[in-house]
C-alpha cells in the first residue's frame with residue numbers, strides 16, 4: 001500500500017490506517033479474538049498505521065495492540081495514541097506532571113519505552129493557545145517518553161491554531177463526504193506548514209456505508225445509541241454530527257454515486273485519500289472483512305471529476321448547513 005510522510009514526524013504511514021476505538025469499547029461488545037483478527041487483517045492488507053487512545057476501553061485498545069505486536073515482532077507499525085480524556089477536560093489538567101503520568105501508562109499498555117506519536121485528545125479550546133502546554137510536550141520529547149506529538153481537534157479553528165505551533169507533527173480531524181469544511185483552510189495550511197493530517201470518522205460512524213436504515217437499532221453500549229445528541233461527548237464524533245434520519249437519506253444518494261465494483265464505504269475512503277494534504281485515513285473496523293475492504297480502497301483508481309462534483313453537490317444540498325456552523 002502507498003505510504004505518506006506523517007508531517008513533521010518524518011515517519012511514514014499507509015494511506016489507509018486503522019482506527020482502533022472499536023477494539024476498546026463504545027461500539028457494542030468487543031471480543032478479544034475478533035479484535036486481534038481485525039489487526040491481523042489490516043496488516044495483511046498493507047496497513048502500517050494504527051490510531052488508538054488511552055481511554056479506548058480504558059486501555060484495552062492499547063493493550064490489544066501490544067498483545068498483537070508482541071506476537072509479530074517483525075512488523076514495523078506506527079502507533080499513534082492519545083491522552084487527556086481520562087480526567088475532566090479542564091485546562092488545569094493539561095500540565096507536565098499529568099502528561100508524564102499519562103504517557104507512562106500508555107507506554108506500559110503498549111509495551112514500549114517511547115511512544116511513536118501522542119495526540120492531545122480533543123482538549124478544551126484554550127489549551128491550543130497555552131505556551132506551557134507545548135513546552136511540556138517538547139519536554140516529553142526531550143525525555144524520550146514520546147517521539148512526536150500532535151493534536152486531535154474538534155474544530156477547524158483549533159486545527160489552525162495547532163498548525164501554527166512548530167512542534168506539532170500532525171492534526172487529527174473529522175474529514176469525510178459529510179464533513180468538508182477542513183478542505184477550505186485546514187488542509188492547505190497543514191500542507192504549507194508540513195503538518196500531517198489524520199482523517200478520522202471517515203465513514204461518518206458507518207453512515208456512509210449506506211447500510212443503515214431509519215429502523216436500524218444499535219446496541220445500548222454503542223455511542224450511536226447513547227451519544228446521538230452529544231449526551232456523553234462531542235456530538236460531532238457520532239455520525240459526524242449529522243442528524244441520523246436525514247443522514248440515512250443522504251447516504252442512500254451517496255451510495256448511488258459509487259462506481260461499478262466499489263462499495264459506498266470504499267467510495268467514502270477513496271474520496272478522502274485523494275484530497276490534497278491528507279496523510280492517512282483511519283476507518284474503524286468491527287470485523288476482518290471490514291478491515292480488508294477498507295484497506296483495498298487505497299488501490300482504487302482516482303475518482304472522476306463528475307463523481308467528485310456529485311459528492312460535493314450532495315454535501316452542499318443536504319449536509320453543509322447541519323455541520324459547518326459548529327465544527
Ligand SMILES: NC(=O)c1ccc[n+]([C@@H]2O[C@H](COP(=O)([O-])OP(=O)(O)OC[C@H]3O[C@@H](n4cnc5c(N)ncnc54)[C@H](OP(=O)(O)O)[C@@H]3O)[C@@H](O)[C@H]2O)c1
Nearest residue numbers: 019020021152200201202203204205206209265283284290
Ligand atoms: N476524538 C478523537 O480523537 C476520535 C474520535 C472518533 C474517532 N477517532 C478515531 O478515528 C477512528 C475512525 O472513526 P470511527 O471509528 O469513529 O468512525 P468510522 O471509521 O467513520 O466508522 C466506523 C464504523 O463504520 C462501519 N464500517 C467500517 N468499515 C466498513 C465497511 N468496509 N463496510 C461497511 N461498514 C463499515 C462499522 O460500523 P458497524 O459497527 O455498524 O459495522 C464501523 O464500526 C476511530 O476508530 C478512532 O481511532 C478519534
